[in-house]
Amino acid sequence: MSWVNIADLSVAFGELPVLSRVGLAIPRGDIVAVLGPSGCGKTTLLRAIAGLVPIADGEVRVGDRLLSGGKVRVAPERRGIGWVPQDAALFPHLTVAENIAFGLRGPAWRSPEARAARVTELAGLVGLADHVKRTPAQLSGGQAQRVALARALAPRPDLVLLDEPFSALDPMLRVPLRREVADVLRDQRSTALLVTHDQQEALSLADHVAVMMGGRVLQWGTPAEVYRRPATPWVARFVGDTVELDGVWSADAGGRSVDTVLGRVPAELVGEAPASGSRVRVVFRPEWLRIEPEGVGVAATVTELSFVGHEGLVTLELTGGAIVRSRALALELPRPGQVVSVTVRHPALVYAHAGLGAAAPMPQPSQP
Numbered sequence: 001m002s003w004v005n006i007a008d009l010s011v012a013f014g015e016l017p018v019l020s021r022v023g024l025a026i027p028r029g030d031i032v033a034v035l036g037p038s039g040c041g042k043t044t045l046l047r048a049i050a051g052l053v054p055i056a057d058g059e060v061r062v063g064d065r066l067l068s069g070g071k072v073r074v075a076p077e078r079r080g081i082g083w084v085p086q087d088a089a090l091f092p093h094l095t096v097a098e099n100i101a102f103g104l105r106g107p108a109w110r111s112p113e114a115r116a117a118r119v120t121e122l123a124g125l126v127g128l129a130d131h132v133k134r135t136p137a138q139l140s141g142g143q144a145q146r147v148a149l150a151r152a153l154a155p156r157p158d159l160v161l162l163d164e165p166f167s168a169l170d171p172m173l174r175v176p177l178r179r180e181v182a183d184v185l186r187d188q189r190s191t192a193l194l195v196t197h198d199q200q201e202a203l204s205l206a207d208h209v210a211v212m213m214g215g216r217v218l219q220w221g222t223p224a225e226v227y228r229r230p231a232t233p234w235v236a237r238f239v240g241d242t243v244e245l246d247g248v249w250s251a252d253a254g255g256r257s258v259d260t261v262l263g264r265v266p267a268e269l270v271g272e273a274p275a276s277g278s279r280v281r282v283v284f285r286p287e288w289l290r291i292e293p294e295g296v297g298v299a300a301t302v303t304e305l306s307f308v309g310h311e312g313l314v315t316l317e318l319t320g321g322a323i324v325r326s327r328a329l330a331l332e333l334p335r336p337g338q339v340v341s342v343t344v345r346h347p348a349l350v351y352a353h354a355g356l357g358a359a360a361p362m363p364q365p366s367q368p
């Protein structure tokens with residue numbers, strides 16, 4: 001049984017529907033990244049879970065408590081939910097220790113010793129044990145974000161919501177800090193929902209990723225599943241680099257291969273099955289195409305190299321003009337202008353092309 005259950009959640013601002021029947025079932029202790037482009041409804045989803053915006057329909061449950069649904073709308077401060085905003089939003093007149101202690105209310109935290117011990121524990125956990133007497137004005141952006149995290153976690157919430165918590169920070173700071181934040185969340189066994197539009201952040205940090213577009217969840221899966229088998233070509237593009245080709249789906253091929261300018265290649269169908277002979281969209285990750293010496297596979301000429309230290313992205317023009325890209329280790333990179341071959345090292349993903357009808361004959365690749 002999942003710990004956080006969001007079912008058919010819909011939110012509208014006036015006439016504008018912003019979330020449409022969002023469903024998520026989150027295991028306890030999971031870190032979930034909600035990934036999507038600007039305006040897709042990520043922050044609204046967090047605010048609806050926190051009880052900060054009214055919902056039009058659906059349910060939000062955490063543990064065995066119904067927080068929103070039907071006539072129920074538990075007040076935000078009674079939800080047992082911690083919130084880490086984009087800009088820390090610390091109380092400027094309180095010290096770091098007082099900021100962390102702010103949420104320690106209720107019977108469990110009546111004893112000053114228990115409060116002080118929890119503040120010391122959290123300050124230590126976020127690496128600010130020596131800064132507890134400072135005020136927010138005396139902290140860097142990264143330190144302020146760590147205090148905001150400590151403040152949210154202090155009362156041991158049932159769920160922590162983080163709204164783009166690293167986006168205001170310098171990129172140099174962002175990468176180590178997000179690792180530290182994930183470590184702290186795991187140390188506290190927190191269940192967390194983190195909003196981001198940064199795919200690297202989502203893939204590197206989370207146990208599960210929910211990819212959103214236009215107020216809907218398009219895909220839910222582990223980072224590896226979402227990268228390896230994106231639900232649609234749009235998701236494929238959104239979470240990483242793609243090589244996209246037209247293909248022809250043939251029932252003769254037994255549903256395990258597709259005809260493309262790279263020849264008949266191994267294929268994995270995603271979603272609904274296309275009619276035999278229909279055009280399909282064929283998607284590869286660039287590292288699924290391998291560059292080999294001339295004469296081994298489909299002939300291609302290197303037209304561009306984009307080099308990023310240990311690896312590079314190679315643009316190749318096939319005979320016939322189609323363009324593909326391959327990611328290769330720096331040591332294996334060819335030279336611009338070099339004639340090479342392209343082979344396929346991983347099945348292509350195949351998506352039915354709605355409404356494209358029967359295909360024209362596929363141009364044949366030039367094979368050795």
Ligand SMILES: Nc1ncnc2c1ncn2[C@@H]1O[C@H](COP(=O)(O)OP(=O)(O)OP(=O)(O)O)[C@@H](O)[C@H]1O
Nearest residue numbers: 013016018036037038039040041042043044045197
């Ligand atoms: N209080 C509001 N009243 C009216 N419309 C709103 C309100 N809050 C958000 N919206 C609209 O709802 C849509 C979703 O906004 P939301 O902030 O949830 O998106 P987001 O995915 O978090 O975007 P970003 O990544 O840019 O923060 C947008 O079209 C936005 O303009």
